[in-house]
Amino acid sequence: MTLNEKIEKEPVLRLAGLTKRFGGIIATDHLDFDVRAGEIHGLIGPNGAGKSTLVAQIQGNLRPDEGSIIFEGRDITVEAPHRRAKLGVARSFQITSVFMGFTMLANVMMAVQAQAGHSMWFWKNTSMDSSLIDPAMELLELVGLTRSAQALAQNVSYGERRQLELAMALAMKPKLLLLDEPMAGMGRQDGGRMISLLETLKGRYSILLVEHDMDAVFTLSDRISVLVAGRCIATGSPEKIKSDAGVRDAYLGHKST
């Protein structure tokens, strides 16, 4: 392996021995795991496997008990969530979490503004600030929300709000995108749109995709990891995971047969 290759293979995110306990329950159990640059890494597992807990630890809302989180070669285990966001860890929420009283455009503008890092500006009216509006409109176009840009987030459909989540995450020019069930609760049509949207992102972003929709995960992912009871029982290409006996027993068995 050449040096160049080694650098290329140095993952965007690496978890080493990550452990999180809630009382007697172990939600994350000495987990070793990585996300490589430019890949979509699917994360699946039955309910209660500890997927959301893991995402929260990577984002910083939960502090792990043991182990470390390395982001682009830098230990961010104890970094505050807004600092991680600044470094390039972006997250979309499992339960939709946007600024409900803002318009769709204002939501994305907020994220663009946060990324730009100049928020102690007191005078300039942002509703005419093209340095916020233009990138925000571009992102809305990317996720297909141009038409509802002026609608309040609380008045649009659930699917559109999920798309908005994605646009906000992208606005942060993330180096790692944490997508926590982006298709949850979506209808067939919306779900299909989301899949093709994520496909266009493939290769441009490093993505950790947590999703229940197996079709989506297997279509989109470069690699897939299977989480059961806080442990990673298998990692590999979709084909490899499909044929893994252990995975079938622990997880796929219930669903696909």
Add this chain to the structure above:
Amino acid sequence: MTLSSVRQLVVPNWPVLLIFVLLALAPVWSMYGGSDFTIRLLTRALILALAAVGLNFVLGFGGLVSLMHASFFGVGAYTVAILAHHDFNGDTLFGLPGTSNLLVSGPAAVFLALVFAVATGALVLRTKGAYFIMMTLALNQMLFFFMIALQQYGGEDGMQIYLPLHLSGYEFGSDSAIYYTVLIVLAFFVFLLSRLVCSRFGNVIRASSENEERLTAIGISPFHYKLVAFTISGAVTAVAGVLWAISQEYVSPADLSWIRSADLVVIAVLGGLVRVWGPLVGALVFVLAEYFLSDITVYWQLVFGLGIIAVVVLFPGGMLSVWATIRKINWGRAHDA
């Protein structure tokens, strides 16, 4: 109804211009047919409006229900009064002479309010929701009891300002002069804060009231922004306190009681939180309703209370939403037809 659903209400900004024009004409009207008292009454309403506009910056836009804004009001008023008191007595305070010059005591009042707001804000902003409400109430009570115990400045009796307050020699000769000063200061801060809420900083404040978790996830830690907003808000309310000292020539602990804080919240909510100038409507309604109702019956608080309940039940967005509601009805009709 949450703040975010109130934000659905479509309220245009032009009525505030109309209100200001009418207010600017009030002294002319009072000269022909009205009475001087109208000006005094409106002055009181406008000062309370400014105090509530200051409060509304954190209440309506930051979602922070502060019950300590009377203490900022009091800091403003007492600073002016205490400096004037030492000027009258010809003695000193911490080795500094007193003054009745508002160009000195006014900035001093605002500076003290800024310091007080930063110190208390750093404490209260650690808490949320009902705990925040109670933290602010407690701090307000502490300052209130402190001023009551401070016999040197009148204790519960309060203190009269005996020397005329002036701007480096210019004295307010009439009630109208004070009125226009108050009106201009109010207009200035309404404009200033209107700019502020639309700025990047304002976006962060509004976003923090919507969803702090989301804000953190996109890389902004709201604490410092909220602290800056809380400080600005306190300072604006302190400016109202300074105007209060000018207009009343008397300050007392009653001016910073928690009841005054609650009044300011009522004024802001009654007017409407979605616009910077909402509290102006609230203050006019509050002061005029109190005045006319108390002329009609000793049980006016009963009527007033029922009025508050009615507004909360029927118009959750305050008086501003009366407008939006009417518009909605008209729109509905047009749509049906």
Add this chain to the structure above:
Amino acid sequence: MKLTTSAAAIALLFAVTGATADTVKIGFISTMSGPLGGTGNEASDGFKLFLDQNDGKMGGAEVEMHWEDDQAKPDVSRQAADKLISEDVDIFTGIIFSNVLLSSIKPILDSGAFYISNNAAPSQIAGKLCDQNFFAVSHQNDQLYEGLGVYMQEMNFDNVYLMAPNYPAGKDMMAGFKRHFQGKIAGEVYTAFGQLDYSAEIAQVRAAAPSTVVFFYPGGMGINFVKQYQQSGLMGEIPVYTGSHGIDQSILPAVGDAAIGVNSGAIWSEFGDNEANRVFVEGFEKAYGRIPSPYAAMAYDTARVIDAALTEVGGSIEDRDAFRTALETMDFSSIRGNFKFNTNHMPIMDYYMTVVEKDAQGRLVNALKSKVASDLEDGYVSECKISG
């Protein structure tokens, strides 16, 4: 608010028809609404009684009454004062609380109107900041306790324990007491204003074992204190004394039998033996169905002072100097007995001792025991320089 009494209505009619020359405008600002509204209503009832008994006239002049509610808030009182000033009111009265009075008194006096106080008269206004147009019919604050000090000094009380709320009036009252009382003070305790529970302080009293307790607790605080003191079983062991208004009819029914045996000073008593007082007390009981409190009595006496001075000047207040001279020099017989205005326009008056007992009908009353001081002056008269 029962805004327009018949008197005011009639007066208004006259005002409209242009008979302004013989109309006197009186502004009565008091605490009518809210939790503290009790005393203000007592005062306005007393004032109204006089008008009702005299066909709405004072000294031959028609009276145009302007009733205003101050809600016990200084800024609301100031607003009411501003309004009445703009309506050219001649005489102001009615305010109960010192801080409320202080917020409004400067603009009132600046307007050239008179303030004739039925209750509030803090030490500033009796001394350094006295004014030629400010008169107190009722008392200077300290006077409510000065007579008690005189009495206890004469009776050689010793080892006395003082208790009052920690606010200016509380300090004034105790200062008034100590001005004449030279005996030993066993302890002096100031409690938070508006305190509800006094058990801790009462336990301290028991531990200090004084001969007597002198307390000043107005309104609800008085009800709390006296009830709790009686329940602690100390009432029989360590007698309690209070100044005038200390255990009056505005709180006595609420305290109930617990108040029996409380000694109280008094600048006025419902049993005062003079014709004017009988007219007042009987008239009040008939009109309102209760025993008048000193707040009602002082407002009634204030109305009588205005009436007497207007009589002197022939019913016109246009000549302010003449009206002032009348107030200063007239021979006025108060419902309290001897009375005249001092050079600082505070009253010079007599002082009585009373004790709470049950009367023949089983009602609690402050039974009159003795007159303990005559021609009592306030302590600030030397500080006042009213320029003629």
Add this chain to the structure above:
Amino acid sequence: MTTGLFVEQSLNGLQLGVMLFLVTAGLTLVFGIMDFINLAHGSLFMFGAFLAATFVKITGIFWLALILAVLATGLIGFVMEFLVLRRFYHRSHLDQVLLTFGFILVFNDITRIIWGSIPLPMPLPEILSMPVQIMPGVMYPSFRIAILVLGLIVALCLFLIIERTRLGMWIRAGASDRQMTSALGVNVGLVFTLVFAAGAALAALAGIMSGPISAVQIGMGEPILILALVVTVIGGIGSVKGALIAAIMIGMVDTFGRVMFPPAISSILIYLLMVLILAFRPRGLFPANV
């Protein structure tokens, strides 16, 4: 301070604390379970005292009046909840504050229209009118001992109900997760109405018991309300255990503070305590819904 005096002051603090607990219990339950800030809780306290004073006058029997007034106030609470308040559980705290602030104004004036503005008499029940000796040389008012005992009984009953009964289970579940509770098929609306009525009855009980030792007057509920809110947040919103501990803490601090410090300090002591506790524990001592 002698031992006797120390014991007496400790009893005073404890009794004040238990009294505060009686007022706070209902407030913190309503606050915790329905997420509703009820500023009119103080008005219910006042109604309890006024109604009891009236029933004492009519019947002459304190304990009968107590029961009648508790029931009547509970009924008032029931009606309030049923007609208006239940529509506000999902509204913001701000709207709730404003609504119940309006209720305070209305209730104060209604009280004045019915009973007039002069405070009402409320005598001690005959058997508790004399102080008793609790230690050599220490006499203590028997009625205050009754408050202490009653308050502790109420605390015990509340614990048993909340920890041991099905209703209590719903209440605990409701306090931590409302949606889950309704998913369990519990008639949440009914539970809420009952809890509110019970809270009103407890406020009334506190008002009645404070009647014989303090003034039964308009506005008597407001200072108590502020103290009850302080106790609520120190204890942790929704926690009955927290309310009991915080109430006794406040009672002790206030009582000894008044004896040991000048009034300028003692009057802000409890607020200082609250600010300090919340600065380090922003959700109170015993946060109920984690």
